[in-house]
Amino acid sequence: MASIVDSFNLFNLSETVEKILFPSSHHSHDYTREGRVVSNIPVDILDNPKEYVFFMDVPGLSKSEIQVTVEDENVLVIRSNGKRKREDCDDEGCKYLRLERRAPHKLQRKFRLPENANPSAITAKCENGVLTVTVEKHPPPPKSKTVEIAIA
Numbered sequence: 001m002a003s004i005v006d007s008f009n010l011f012n013l014s015e016t017v018e019k020i021l022f023p024s025s026h027h028s029h030d031y032t033r034e035g036r037v038v039s040n041i042p043v044d045i046l047d048n049p050k051e052y053v054f055f056m057d058v059p060g061l062s063k064s065e066i067q068v069t070v071e072d073e074n075v076l077v078i079r080s081n082g083k084r085k086r087e088d089c090d091d092e093g094c095k096y097l098r099l100e101r102r103a104p105h106k107l108q109r110k111f112r113l114p115e116n117a118n119p120s121a122i123t124a125k126c127e128n129g130v131l132t133v134t135v136e137k138h139p140p141p142p143k144s145k146t147v148e149i150a151i152a
Contacts, residue, residue: 063126
């Protein structure tokens, strides 16, 4: 139970630090060091015995528009430039009558990985507007055996 709580606190530590370093007026946005608005990507994190799995909704973005990197050996960074291509019409007189779907802002999330995460074994896939990032765990250290010795 303690390892689940420790893992949860590690994942939230990065988000807490980001909010302190880059305060924002709206909880779903943060600011980069350059002052640009960056939207936080909502995320679900699954902890299972062999891996951590991150699920993020990224509607309207293709896999080529998303970057998944590891910084400082243990910080998982997921970002996008936030550009969505609008369908253009080449015909004369063609124009949009209404534009309600917003192009996404620049998206970015950072997660400090727990010690048992293996940053060299990370995979990512983007299907149907959902980005899934899987971080394998290092195998647990072998348990030490206790051998009882009879005293003669």
